[in-house]
Amino acid sequence: xxxxxxxxxxxxxxxxxxxxxxxxxxxxxxxxxxxxxxxxxxxxxxxxxxxxxxxxxxxxxxxxxxxxxxxxxxxxxxxxxxxxxxxxxxxxxxxxxxxxxxxxxxxxxxxxxxxxxxxxxxxxxxxxxxxxxxxxxxxxxxxxxxxxxxxxxxxxxxxxxxxxxxxxxxxxxxxxxxxxxxxxxxxxxxxxxxxxxxxxxxxxxxxxxxxxxxxxxxxxxxxxxxxxxxxxxxxxxxxxxxxxxxxxxxxxxxxxxxxxxxxxxxxxxxxxxxxxxxxxxxxxxxxxxxxxxxxxxxxxxxxxxxxxxxxxxxxxxxxxxxxxxxxxxxxxxxxxxxxxxxxxxxxxxxxxxxxxxxxxxxxxxxxxxxxxxxxxxxxxxxxxxxxxxxxxxxxxxxxxxxxxxxxxxxxxxxxxxxxxxxxxxxxxxxxxxxxxxxxxxxxxxxxxxxxxxxxxxxxxxxxxxxxxxxxxxxxxxxxxxxxxxxxxxxxxxxxxxxxxxxxxxxxxxxxxxxxxxxxxxxxxxxxxxxxxxxxxxxxxxxxxxxxxxxxxxxxxxxxxxxxxxxxxxxxxxxxxxxxxxxxxxxxxxxxxxxxxxxxxxxxxxxxxxxxxxxxxxxxxxxxxxxxxxxxxxxxxxxxxxxxxxxxxxxxxxxxxxxxxxxxxxxxxxxxxxxxxxxxxxxxxxxxxxxxxxxxxxxxxxxxxxxxxxxxxxxxxxxxxxxxxxxxxxxxxxxxxxxxxxxxxxxxxxxxxxxxxx
Numbered sequence: 001x002x003x004x005x006x007x008x009x010x011x012x013x014x015x016x017x018x019x020x021x022x023x024x025x026x027x028x029x030x031x032x033x034x035x036x037x038x039x040x041x042x043x044x045x046x047x048x049x050x051x052x053x054x055x056x057x058x059x060x061x062x063x064x065x066x067x068x069x070x071x072x073x074x075x076x077x078x079x080x081x082x083x084x085x086x087x088x089x090x091x092x093x094x095x096x097x098x099x100x101x102x103x104x105x106x107x108x109x110x111x112x113x114x115x116x117x118x119x120x121x122x123x124x125x126x127x128x129x130x131x132x133x134x135x136x137x138x139x140x141x142x143x144x145x146x147x148x149x150x151x152x153x154x155x156x157x158x159x160x161x162x163x164x165x166x167x168x169x170x171x172x173x174x175x176x177x178x179x180x181x182x183x184x185x186x187x188x189x190x191x192x193x194x195x196x197x198x199x200x201x202x203x204x205x206x207x208x209x210x211x212x213x214x215x216x217x218x219x220x221x222x223x224x225x226x227x228x229x230x231x232x233x234x235x236x237x238x239x240x241x242x243x244x245x246x247x248x249x250x251x252x253x254x255x256x257x258x259x260x261x262x263x264x265x266x267x268x269x270x271x272x273x274x275x276x277x278x279x280x281x282x283x284x285x286x287x288x289x290x291x292x293x294x295x296x297x298x299x300x301x302x303x304x305x306x307x308x309x310x311x312x313x314x315x316x317x318x319x320x321x322x323x324x325x326x327x328x329x330x331x332x333x334x335x336x337x338x339x340x341x342x343x344x345x346x347x348x349x350x351x352x353x354x355x356x357x358x359x360x361x362x363x364x365x366x367x368x369x370x371x372x373x374x375x376x377x378x379x380x381x382x383x384x385x386x387x388x389x390x391x392x393x394x395x396x397x398x399x400x401x402x403x404x405x406x407x408x409x410x411x412x413x414x415x416x417x418x419x420x421x422x423x424x425x426x427x428x429x430x431x432x433x434x435x436x437x438x439x440x441x442x443x444x445x446x447x448x449x450x451x452x453x454x455x456x457x458x459x460x461x462x463x464x465x466x467x468x469x470x471x472x473x474x475x476x477x478x479x480x481x482x483x484x485x486x487x488x489x490x491x492x493x494x495x496x497x498x499x500x501x502x503x504x505x506x507x508x509x510x511x512x513x514x515x516x517x518x519x520x521x522x523x524x525x526x527x528x529x530x531x532x533x534x535x536x537x538x539x540x541x542x543x544x545x546x547x548x549x550x551x552x553x554x555x556x557x558x559x560x561x562x563x564x565x566x567x568x569x570x571x572x573x574x575x576x577x578x579x580x581x582x583x584x585x586x587x588x589x590x591x592x593x594x595x596x597x598x599x600x601x602x603x604x605x606x607x608x609x610x611x612x613x614x615x616x617x618x619x620x621x622x623x624x625x626x627x628x629x630x631x632x633x634x635x636x637x638x639x640x641x642x643x644x645x646x647x648x649x650x651x652x653x654x655x656x657x658x659x660x661x662x663x664x665x666x667x668x669x670x671x672x673x674x675x676x677x678x679x680x681x682x683x684x685x686x687x688x689x690x691x692x693x694x695x696x697x698x699x700x701x702x703x704x705x706x707x708x709x710x711x712x713x714x715x716x717x718x719x720x721x722x723x724x725x726x727x728x729x730x731x732x733x734x735x736x737x738x739x740x741x742x743x744x745x746x747x748x749x750x751x752x753x754x755x756x757x
Contacts, residue, residue: 026312049271049288050259057273057286060221060228064214068164068279071113071190075207076162079196081106088194088203091127092136100131107205108133119184119208123148126202134180143172143182151191152204161201161725162192164280166232184208188238188280197719215239218284225289233281245287248272254285264289368448371395375447379407379457381506388503400446402461404498406468407508409516410456410479411623413490413525421489421626423454423613429487430456433479440478446502453620455516457509462498476527490525492516492623497530514579517624541585542568549589550596553636554687556643561636565589569628579621586618586627593635597642599683606638654678655692658685658700667705668728671697706742709735713751720747 078084083102086092092100107120121132128139142148151165169186172178188209193201218228219241227242229249240246244265254260254274264270272287374391377383383391392398412429414421430451437449437458447459458475462468472495479491494516496508515530545564552560568589572582594604607614614635621627657678662669674697675682689695695703705727712723724735739747 022315023312026315046261050261050273053271053273053286053288054257054259056221056223056226056288057275057284060218060286061275061277061284063217063221064277064282064284065279067116067214067217068209068277071116071207071209072162072279074109074113075190075192075205078106078110079192079194085195087122087131088124092129092131100136104131104133107207116210116213117207118187118210118212119206121183121206121208122203123183123206124203125152130181130183132183132206134182134184137181141181143178144185147185148183148204148206151185151206152193154191160193161196162190164233165189165191166234166236166238166282168232168236187211188214188232188282196722199721211238222286223288227287229285231283231285233283235283238282242287245272245285248287249285367395371397372448372450375450375457375459376452378447378505379450379452379509385503392502397446400444401502402446402463404462404468404500405446405502405505405508406460406462406472406498407496407505407512408458408460408472408475408493409509409512410458410491410493411454411516411626412483412487413492413623413626414629423617426454427451429483429489430454432486433483436482437475437478441475454617455513457512459505468498473527480525484525492525493527495527495529517579517621541588546589546592550592553593553596553639553643554600556640558636558640561640562632565628565632565636569624573624582624583618583621586621586631587615590614590618590631590635593631593639597639600639600643601684602639602642606642607635651688651691654685654688658689662701662704666726666728667701667708669701702738702742706739709739709747710743710750713747714754723747 081103083099084106086099087103090096090099103122104120107122108114109117109120119133121130121134123130123139123142125139130137130139130142139145139148147167154163154165166188167185171184171186172182183206185206185208188211190207190209192205192207194203194205195201215230215238218230218239222228222241227240227245229240229242229245230238231249232238237246248260248262248270249272252260252262252272254272256274256276258274260272260274262270262272268289270287270289272285275284275286276282277284374395378388392401412421412426433456434449434451437456445459445461449456449458460468460471460475472493476491476493479493483489483491494512494514496511496515499505499508511530515528545568549561549564551557552564568585572585594607597604597606614630617627617630658674661674661677671682671685675685678685686697689697689700693700709723709727712718712726718726720736721732724732727735729735729738736746739745739750743750745753
């Protein structure tokens with residue numbers, strides 16, 4: 001009769017080890033998980049804050065750019081105004097009040113940009129007259145004549161008809177005698193050198209910008225917790241709403257488009273974004289405080305920790321019950337069935353361990369599973385010689401160790417070159433084959449057949465050369481017939497050399513893989529024996545073939561891409577390349593396909609799960625032909641398909657957008673600028689131009705410019721220098737060289753030929 005066993009509580013140690021281990025594991029896991037959640041939350045909020053600040057800054061910059069560009073265009077247009085031209089070209093006095101008033105109305109902004117004009121001044125060095133918002137007086141009376149001459153001399157150095165300058169200084173008191181005869185230049189100024197038609201202008205118009213209006217625009221667009229600072233192109237402070245922001249800018253180098261995250265004096269998180277106003281070269285910095293964010297982040301962190309602790313207690317309790325109770329129940333059942341009492345000081349786990357050692361090992365399924373695991377670890381070369389001996393002893397395999405043995409590696413091969421075997425299908429079929437093998441060839445070997453690295457690996461004892469050859473061919477014939485009848489596939493098998501030392505089974509496995517690798521690359525079944533080689537060749541990676549493959553992918557040329565892949569694999573096989581050499585080449589090949597997909601805007605989602613499987617398959621490949629097909633069908637085909645769709649659907653629309661953009665910019669645009677505006681990769685825009693126009697971007701812009709220049713020469717009276725400036729050339733000589741290169745004649749001769757015709 002069985003006796004009821006009771007465990008002395010003070011002697012039970014296993015339960016405490018279980019509880020402690022579970023608690024430590026869960027504590028570490030959940031705290032790490034909680035930390036990741038908190039960090040992810042904070043990082044996400046930082047990204048949102050940075051994105052919001054960047055957008056606000058770009059909006060302010062855009063409005064300021066529009067305002068200054070409007071001013072700029074207005075005054076460029078005013079140079080052709082008859083009233084202004086009259087004031088420039090004539091010696092005006094107070095008898096010409098009407099002409100002065102009309103010109104002054106235009107120079108003051110004409111009600112269009114008047115809000116942004118603080119003062120305007122026309123300084124005419126030829127007539128010696130200064131005419132502006134402060135009245136009319138002689139140039140010699142100007143209190144800051146030296147500064148005006150300095151500005152005028154800048155024209156001679158830069159050879160530009162207009163420019164933006166920022167002059168730091170203070171104007172004289174408006175009640176002083178010097179105030180009326182001081183030309184307002186302090187602050188931000190638009191300088192126009194007139195007459196525009198003259199090669200060397202003799203007058204300049206100084207438009208003194210109303211900085212109060214500019215800063216008012218900035219303040220109006222800022223958020224409640226934002227600050228801003230405006231600097232000139234030379235780095236002089238124009239406006240700042242916060243001294244602390246000014247200090248941050250002074251101590252940090254913030255590039256254009258960059259966002260800096262720092263701490264304020266009161267510990268709050270502050271974000272600073274930098275931008276540039278292109279038309280005047282002004283630099284704008286906008287900062288934003290994380291008001292309320294730190295509190296939310298801290299509260300979220302606290303809630304996460306509380307939740308982690310709660311989950312820890314629940315999980316620890318459940319795991320403790322699920323792990324400890326089965327051990328306790330098993331110990332009680334074994335003790336009851338065998339009428340065995342526990343020894344003093346012995347806990348449940350120790351009792352079970354000793355009991356299992358005394359029991360006859362009748363669990364065939366467990367032994368089989370352990371033996372399969374042992375075989376897999378052997379082929380992986382994961383075990384030391386001592387560990388191999390321990391496994392053989394524990395699994396009672398010593399009697400099955402042969403004097404000699406060979407290792408066989410078997411893979412599936414698709415009948416068609418146009419079909420690849422998926423990973424899941426391969427695993428399913430191989431599992432069925434192993435089951436059939438165990439039935440047809442009852443276990444008499446040291447190790448059972450196993451599925452490893454997309455292949456079936458087998459161990460065969462060699463009693464004699466003739467007998468082992470017959471056994472190998474018997475298995476090969478079985479494989480070939482069974483796989484073809486059942487699954488309509490062919491097979492490939494590689495066989496290692498003979499070995500006597502069981503500890504070298506890993507080397508035997510690698511030889512069988514190499515023999516398989518050197519087998520036929522077509523879809524026919526084959527059996528190949530390993531032959532000792534004097535050495536294996538090193539094959540270098542061909543970067544030219546990579547570029548050709550990328551070109552084929554861009555063009556959607558499937559046949560060309562297949563041809564290049566066949567050449568690469570054929571070279572590897574024909575030159576007997578080592579696996580150490582082959583794997584990096586194939587890795588680089590796959591990476592180039594992925595990078596081309598990303599550069600084309602297709603992305604990596606098209607590869608689905610194949611992208612995750614391809615790298616392990618390359619590392620442990622057995623059949624180069626099979627690997628070649630997988631790369632074709634799972635990597636190349638999706639890119640070709642999406643690339644053809646992309647090119648056919650968007651090429652015409654994108655070309656129209658490029659043409660319109662180049663026309664709007666009058667040819668003054670680069671490939672990178674076009675890429676940014678249209679939100680397409682520059683290489684893709686380049687490709688569209690080659691497809692649609694058979695031109696590079698530079699060639700297309702040059703063609704537009706030359707046609708535009710010819711139109712201006714034909715339809716307008718603009719000088720060659722004016723046309724050169726409109727086309728954004730630094731000087732007229734560069735434009736003349738460009739025109740002559742493409743047309744074979746100078747602009748002047750071209751215009752003359754039109755008039756003669």
